[in-house]
Amino acid sequence: MKPVVYSALIGIIVLLTIWQARAQTPSSRVSGVIRDAETSEPLPGVNVLVPGTQEGAASESTGRFEVRLPEGVYTLRFEMLGYRPYQVDNLRLEKGANRVLNVFLIQQALEYGRAVEVVGERELSREPSGSVMEIRSEEVRGRAGALEDVTRTLQTLPGVAAEGDFSGKMYVRGGRVDENLVLLDRIYIYEPYHLNGLVSIFNPELIKDIEFYAGGFPAKYGQAMSAVIEVYNRYGQRGPLQGSVGSSFISSDALVEGALPGPRGSFLFSVRVNYYDRIMDWLKLPESYFRPGFYDYQLKLFYPLGKKHLFEVNGLYSGDKLRWSVDSEDEFIDLPTASEKFVRKQALGVGNVDWKWILSDKAFVHTNAAYIYNYFDARYLYPTTHWIYFVVDNYDLRSEFTFIPFPHHKIESGFYLHRVEADYTLSFPKAYWDLLYTTNRNTSVRLSDDSTLASAAYRSVYQYAGCYLQDQWEMLPGKLIANAGMRFEYLNATAQVVVNPRLALVYHLNARTLLKSAWGWFSQFSRDPLVFDPAAGNRRARAPLAEHYILGLEHRFGGNYLFRVEGYYKKLRDLITTDPQINYDNDGSGFSRGADVFFQKKVSGKWSGWLSYSYSVSRRKDHPAQPYYYPLQDQRHTLSLVANYQPRARWNIGLKWQFNTGKPYTPIAEVIYLPDSTGTIIPLPVEGAENSARFPAYSRIDLRIDRQLRIWGNPGEIYLEVINLLNRNNVYDYNYNSDYSEVKAINQLPRLPVLGLKVLF
Incomplete structure (x- = not known):
């Protein structure tokens, strides 16, 4: 727009x-x-x-x-x-x-599997913001095709494009994955995925609700150019000790919750474990099969001190590992030697103390302090070990104050302090360094004594500070509400201060229909510490900026049907790109534009679900003199249908259909043959224009059937899920043989049945 x-x-x-x-x-x-x-x-x-x-x-x-x-x-x-x-x-x-x-x-027990959301006649948003959707747990839990991962359900929302079947990561309105902000219980999570996106760290059994901003988000959120996904976990249920255990092809999980000593406290503890690697070892499958595994441990303690002070402690420890060995003469696998082994480990730890102070019905303070630990270790063994290893320690302090001084004003302010201590170690064959040296001036790389390995060690420490002030003003009671805010951000590594003004308007045409609009600047400092490293980076690299324009219409039919249409335009400037002289610069620019349509039937009665359609165009360039190209996240048309039907009291049938036109890729235009130093003729591919070709269109139908029943005298559930019901071959990538005379399609998930079981106690 x-x-x-x-x-x-x-x-x-x-x-x-x-x-x-x-x-x-x-x-x-x-x-x-x-x-x-x-x-x-x-x-x-x-x-x-x-x-x-x-x-x-x-x-x-x-x-x-x-x-x-x-x-x-x-x-x-x-x-x-x-x-x-x-x-x-x-x-x-x-x-x-x-x-x-x-x-x-007063809390009321729900019959398992029969929860019905009661929706009033008017549930239109009165708080002005951009493209926001509030998603409750019952709307994402147990959906077909989700593979027990809520991010795969979020991929069906308007404006969202998926990386593919093997990832829960999201492109939102033409933005990159790392341009999104992801929070769990108000804590920033840098990498909320296991195994590079295969499954998220969010346990669907714990989620209370999710706030998803596709753009135009308010000033309280910073460090994001594209979207915000904020996940809130629920509190443990008070009363007698209770819980659940479950198992499926994907993972096994257990949950226990109950009351803490005292009048009103509660706790919740959960474990989720994936065991692919152990099953493969037990079955004695070849080492050439990927052996992934992951685990999550989550704890939430809640304890109120009176009615004005609410305390909670959140803990998360998650990790994953991947092993892979190849000993093959497959002509489509190009190995440096006859054998290669890869080992990858990753871990995330979070500790958070949260304090809500209710001063009165017109004033609130919400503060939390957190420590976040990130660990990554990837090693390649063939025959000389080389690796990438880093440890990142994060220290966060966030506080927000809400005050309602007058009947038509709600003023919010807050600050966020963030300190990062990152240690990187890299070791790799000298031949790789010789290949890259002409395009990288990094002088911190050193050679080993035998001159066969090159290594580098980095330590980056930087501080980020952000604060905001915004006023939600009911300019015309019952009709027009405005939210005007300003956000200030500072990064000591660059000594840059950014100022982001933001404005959102909601105009109620009547009790069921509203117009909404938003505009704002959204800056984001690079999240890669190497960008600001004195030797490997550029401390003059500025924070990229996105400018959002959004206009939409929202209408509710009755109490349970919602229709929404939005148009948007995003202008990007100062994008960080690589430069052979100074490593990084701000020569990149781009834009995205499009429209989203969303129709939803809320969880009520026998039917529920939604239909979403998105049209999007995204283009970028890395230098002013270069032409625009379509980035990997450019996806022209996206259509998703999610439906749930309860034919009987204990049965539920879920269906999901996703269709999208193909993403871009760079084709090989021709192959030339030249002799090497020994006179051997070797093929050299010549690439065509960047991302000038498109993969075929993608289409997938998933089906899930749930049945509630008694298991060993306890309420339980058994379900059967079939991924890619029609067994369609959706292309993920292309792979060429050694002389580029043949090409083979790498397909995404085939038809995959998944059986799961859950028991409550």
């Missing part, structure tokens, strides 16, 4: 605002905070209904709600999945009155 069009539409909204203001009459206000009756935890997402009217609201992340009504007598009803409904009758409102209600909801 062009900026001039965006400006014109903003003008139209302002004119509508003035027109509506002339007819606006004073209204009364009912507000307050909704909490869990047992833990005093604020409850977000509670539906606040006013029977007999089209008015209503949903509570915010702090539990706060607000409803505006004309003078009269009303009934207010509070409903949320997993809690008993609560109703306030005969609530009398005088003209211009401000009533405060502090509501406590």
Whole structure:
């Protein structure tokens, strides 16, 4: 969307605002905070209904709600999945009155597998932001084709393109994977995936809800140019000790939860383990088979001190490993010797202390301090060992303050301090260094005594600071809401200060329809410490910048159907690219534009699911003098259908269909044959224009059938999932033989049945 069009539409909204203001009459206000009756935890997402009217609201992340009504007598009803409904009758409102209600909801046990979300007549967003979707756990758990990984369900949302069947990573609206910000319980996670994206670290049994911003996100989020994915894990259930165990082709998991000593505390502990490598060893399969394995351990402790101080401790330790050996004469495998072995290990550790301080129903403070540990070790053995090894220690402090000084203003401010200590060690054959030396001036590389190995050691320490201030202003009560914010960021490695203004508007045409728009600057310092290394990098490299323009329409049909359409334009500048003289510079630029369409049937009744379509164009260039090219994430058309059907009380059938046009790749234009120093003729491929060809279109249908039953006297579930039901050959890449005379397609997942079992206790 062009900026001039965006400006014109903003003008139209302002004119509508003035027109509506002339007819606006004073209204009364009912507000307050909704909490869990047992833990005093604020409850977000509670539906606040006013029977007999089209008015209503949903509570915010702090539990706060607000409803505006004309003078009269009303009934207010509070409903949320997993809690008993609560109703306030005969609530009398005088003209211009401000009533405060502090509501406590009591938890209610759910029949396993039969949870139904109760949705009010009005669930449109009242908080202005960009392209945001709030996704609840029941909307992502147990979906067909997800392979027990929520990120694969997120890949079906509008604006999202997947890397492929072997990865849960996401391209959002033409952005790269590393341009997304991923948070778990407010903690920044640099690499939230196992095995380079094969499966995420997010355990679907623990997730409470997910906030997904495809663009135009508010000023409280920094260090992202493309999208924000924020995952919140739930608290443990209080009461008698309970839990579950489950197993499938993908992994086995166990969960236990219960009450802590004291009046209201709870704990939750989970373990998830993958055992591919052990099964392959037990079956004595050839060493040429990939042997992956991963594990996750997660802990959450929650303890309130009174009703104003809520404390929680979060712990996560996850890791993965991969072994692979090749001893083959396959002409499509080009090895330096007859045998090669690869060993890769990775680990992530997170410790987080979280404190919520509820000063009043109009003021809140949320602070957390965290330590994040990243470890990576990849070794190649043939016959000389070479490796890449690094350890990164991260120290985070984040605090946010929310204050509601006036009826129509909500002011938020906060800061984020981040310190990184990174140690890298690399060792590789001297021949590799000789090959790369002409395009890299790094003088920190040294040769070994026998001159067969080159090695390098780096240590990078840098500090990042960010702060923001934003005001959510209800300019026209019940009609127009604005969120204007400013974010400031600083990185000591470059001594650069960036300022990011942001603005979002929501205009309610009526109780079921709204217009939304957003504009802003979104800077992101490089996450690679080598970029700022004194020898290997460039300390003058600036933070790349994305400028977002977004305009959308949202409409709700009844209580459970939602339709949304959005158009966007993203302008990119100061992208970091490699340079033979100074290693890195800011010569890159680009843009992406497109439109997203989304239609959803909420979890209610027998049917639920969504249909999404995205049209996207993304182009970039690495130097002003070079032409634009299509980056790997450019995907023109993407269509996804996700559906769930409950034919009977204990059965559930899930279906997922994904279709997209092919991604770009660089073809081989021709092969020339030249003699080497011994006179042997060797083939040399000549590549065509960068990413000038496209892979074939992708299409995949997945099916899942769930059945609830009693297992050893306990409630349980068994499911059968079939990935790629029609066994379609979707091309992932092409591979050539040694003389480039033949090409072979590398296909993605074939038809793959998966059987799983879960037991509750």
